[in-house]
Amino acid sequence: SLCFSLLHRHNHLSFLYQYNMVLIYVKSGEWMCSRGDDWSFVVDKERRGRMVTLATTTTLKQLKIMVCEDYGVDHNAINAEFSYSLLNQKGNPPIIITNDRQASNFVGYAKRESSTTLCVMFSVSGVNQKERVNIDLNKEPCDSSNVEDEEVPEINRAEFVKPSKESFVKRTNHVAADGCGPLRSENIELFQNNGDSDKDGRAWRGDFVKKDQIFTSKGVLKATMEILAMKNNFDYTVIKSTRKWWYIRCKDALCNWTVRAEGIDGSTYFMINQCDGRHSCAPSKKRKFGKTASARTIGTLIQHRFDDANDGPKPNDIIQFMRMEHSCEITYWHAWEAREFAIAAARGIPDRSYSKIPAYLHMIKEANPGTHTHYETNEKGRFMYLFMSFGQSVRGFYNAMRRVIVVDGTFLKNKYKGTLLVATAVDGNSNLYPIAFGVVDSENDDSWGWFFRQLKVVIADCQDLAFVSDRNASISKAIGTVYPRSAHGICIHHLLTNVVSFFKTKGLTALVEKASRAYRYTEFQERITEIFDMSPELGRYLREADVRKWARSLFPGSRYDIRTTNPAESINSVLRIPREYPVIPLLDSIRELLTRWFYERRLLSSKHLDPLTAKVERKIDRRIVKAKGFQVYKVDNFRSVVKGDIYDCHVDLERRTCTCGKYDIGKIPCRHAIPAIYSRGMEV
Numbered sequence: 001s002l003c004f005s006l007l008h009r010h011n012h013l014s015f016l017y018q019y020n021m022v023l024i025y026v027k028s029g030e031w032m033c034s035r036g037d038d039w040s041f042v043v044d045k046e047r048r049g050r051m052v053t054l055a056t057t058t059t060l061k062q063l064k065i066m067v068c069e070d071y072g073v074d075h076n077a078i079n080a081e082f083s084y085s086l087l088n089q090k091g092n093p094p095i096i097i098t099n100d101r102q103a104s105n106f107v108g109y110a111k112r113e114s115s116t117t118l119c120v121m122f123s124v125s126g127v128n129q130k131e132r133v134n135i136d137l138n139k140e141p142c143d144s145s146n147v148e149d150e151e152v153p154e155i156n157r158a159e160f161v162k163p164s165k166e167s168f169v170k171r172t173n174h175v176a177a178d179g180c181g182p183l184r185s186e187n188i189e190l191f192q193n194n195g196d197s198d199k200d201g202r203a204w205r206g207d208f209v210k211k212d213q214i215f216t217s218k219g220v221l222k223a224t225m226e227i228l229a230m231k232n233n234f235d236y237t238v239i240k241s242t243r244k245w246w247y248i249r250c251k252d253a254l255c256n257w258t259v260r261a262e263g264i265d266g267s268t269y270f271m272i273n274q275c276d277g278r279h280s281c282a283p284s285k286k287r288k289f290g291k292t293a294s295a296r297t298i299g300t301l302i303q304h305r306f307d308d309a310n311d312g313p314k315p316n317d318i319i320q321f322m323r324m325e326h327s328c329e330i331t332y333w334h335a336w337e338a339r340e341f342a343i344a345a346a347r348g349i350p351d352r353s354y355s356k357i358p359a360y361l362h363m364i365k366e367a368n369p370g371t372h373t374h375y376e377t378n379e380k381g382r383f384m385y386l387f388m389s390f391g392q393s394v395r396g397f398y399n400a401m402r403r404v405i406v407v408d409g410t411f412l413k414n415k416y417k418g419t420l421l422v423a424t425a426v427d428g429n430s431n432l433y434p435i436a437f438g439v440v441d442s443e444n445d446d447s448w449g450w451f452f453r454q455l456k457v458v459i460a461d462c463q464d465l466a467f468v469s470d471r472n473a474s475i476s477k478a479i480g481t482v483y484p485r486s487a488h489g490i491c492i493h494h495l496l497t498n499v500v501s502f503f504k505t506k507g508l509t510a511l512v513e514k515a516s517r518a519y520r521y522t523e524f525q526e527r528i529t530e531i532f533d534m535s536p537e538l539g540r541y542l543r544e545a546d547v548r549k550w551a552r553s554l555f556p557g558s559r560y561d562i563r564t565t566n567p568a569e570s571i572n573s574v575l576r577i578p579r580e581y582p583v584i585p586l587l588d589s590i591r592e593l594l595t596r597w598f599y600e601r602r603l604l605s606s607k608h609l610d611p612l613t614a615k616v617e618r619k620i621d622r623r624i625v626k627a628k629g630f631q632v633y634k635v636d637n638f639r640s641v642v643k644g645d646i647y648d649c650h651v652d653l654e655r656r657t658c659t660c661g662k663y664d665i666g667k668i669p670c671r672h673a674i675p676a677i678y679s680r681g682m683e684v
Contacts (some may be wrong), residue, residue, distance in 0.1 A: 022054060026118045027049040029119065039094060051296070057104070079122070082106075084106060084109075085119075153445045216269050224298055230293050247261075257277065275378045299341030299345060343654045357584065364587075372391075372458050376389075377453045393594070406425070409422070418440065420438070420572070420586075422438075432571055436451075439583060452483065468488075469488070475588055489555055490549045495512070503537070505534060518552065519661025553665075560666055560667065561665070623674055626671040642673075
């Protein structure tokens with residue numbers, strides 16, 4: 001099994017931990033149901049909202065303690081009921097969270113839907129259901145999408161702390177000793193109002209920003225202001241921006257709205273030390289809607305959509321998201337830049353990924369005994385080659401796999417490009433069984449030679465071993481040098497592609513394919529003779545390609561029925577999206593893929609009671625049907641002559657051979673061997 005936890009063992013890889021976390025906006029209030037059975041949530045204007053960070057492992061008890069602490073209530077004396085509603089399904093009853101499993105389900109749903117909100121209803125133990133919170137029920141029911149005075153901008157993946165100096169002093173105890181560690185996310189509070197907001201309509205909710213409010217970084221502060229301006233339809237001008245200060249004011253020179261923040265010495269924190277949150281400018285003087293958030297801020301909003309191994313939203317999807325969720329119009333290129341930022345933030349920045357390779361490979365080896373990794377740089381210290389082979393894969397190959405390895409390379413699509421090299425086997429159920437991966441600059445003599453030398457550390461050279469590849473000259477040269485005792489076959493599909501491209505005579509491709517598939521040498525001779533008669537030029541081309549490498553009946557080793565590089569190309573296809581990632585996320589996607597495959601296969605095999613794999617059992621069943629009516633004439637205890645097919649076949653059960661060739665090459669009893677086995681009262 002590849003089940004291991006790198007995330008809890010190495011702080012240098014803390015960015016992987018973030019992939020399992022999501023910021024949730026929590027609002028306090030009570031659900032109301034109209035006469036038409038439409039449900040809506042009435043927000044408590046005094047308690048307002050909070051932001052909490054949850055993981056899929058967060059229990060319901062932990063959630064209650066966290067939320068109660070943020071709201072400043074005793075979780076032992078207060079009942080807290082959590083619920084949420086599905087997006088685009090207004091009117092349906094809310095979903096109540098009553099156990100840990102449902103809490104995990106909510107976090108999983110919230111990671112997919114960025115605007116999901118968690119609703120909490122507080123009540124004192126023993127109080128009637130209708131007296132949970134102090135809410136004026138005469139007011140019109142509302143939800144987070146139409147609250148005017150207490151709406152909280154939904155910013156994902158940014159950390160905000162309580163707006164007080166005391167809170168800052170308390171929280172610095174949780175920062176790593178080097179000053180760079182991540183903050184704990186408990187007690188997160190966003191845009192909290194102090195309860196004395198002006199009722200003037202021109203305040204426009206500006207009182208969500210107030211003096212002494214603290215932000216974890218200048219970037220978070222700027223993102224907060226951008227979202228606030230975008231949601232409240234105003235614009236501002238940056239008067240001063242340095243490492244120590246950030247000073248903005250309303251775009252209207254006559255408006256009183258200003259915010260000035262100062263960096264706190266010895267940290268990345270910024271605190272607002274001057275704030276006039278009331279807009280005195282007239283809405284009628286505006287010439288456009290509010291400030292458009294930067295691509296960086298929009299990327300922060302959608303970053304969690306790129307956490308999993310999928311494409312994530314396209315630019316047009318982001319435009320629609322900003323239009324529906326934030327009532328803001330952005331251009332296609334603005335959305336594209338936001339998407340690029342989100343990808344870099346979620347998957348890692350390529351430049352930084354290379355510097356973390358040694359630490360990552362070290363932890364891979366620590367967590368997986370028997371794993372071989374190697375990392376090589378040039379004389380300038382720049383990345384050249386990387387190799388990774390899990391110990392679990394190597395042990396499984398020696399214990400249960402056929403000794404055929406398919407190798408292939410495919411290009412990477414990240415910032416620095418490169419090539420991914422793959423070595424894989426095929427298990428007894430025809431499933432892909434990856435053995436090793438390499439990242440190199442390109443497919444050339446040096447890179448393939450280096451890859452095979454690293455592979456030889458875990459897979460020794462022997463006569464029973466065979467390789468299958470395309471006709472890449474570098475691969476052939478490397479195998480001949482590093483694995484001189486092993487056999488090397490070429491992919492018949494690539495050979496046929498060349499035949500189609502260079503030889504236009506009708507019917508030639510089918511003849512070459514039949515010649516390559518032939519199990520018997522006599523059948524191969526018949527087909528190759530036909531080819532020479534029709535196109536001597538093609539015949540010479542096939543001989544120059546080395547007949548022993550592509551003709552099944554002449555292959556010097558055992559390649560079974562593995563005639564193409566499809567296994568390696570299939571892995572490349574599975575990794576189509578991760579190939580866009582920087583190196584570290586790519587490697588971790590490979591680790592997660594193998595972990596999932598091995599777990600699922602172990603689960604299936606634990607329920608499989610037959611002696612052979614499911615696919616082999618089906619193949620034998622088909623051959624049993626074809627073998628009906630054959631006559632068996634025993635020669636001795638092991639040898640027989642089987643009649644009834646197109647031609648008579650000689651079967652030797654001791655040597656596991658048959659003159660049809662299938663038993664010899666595939667190592668699975670053919671339709672002639674099966675009646676010979678049955679005639680002796682034996683099992684197949």
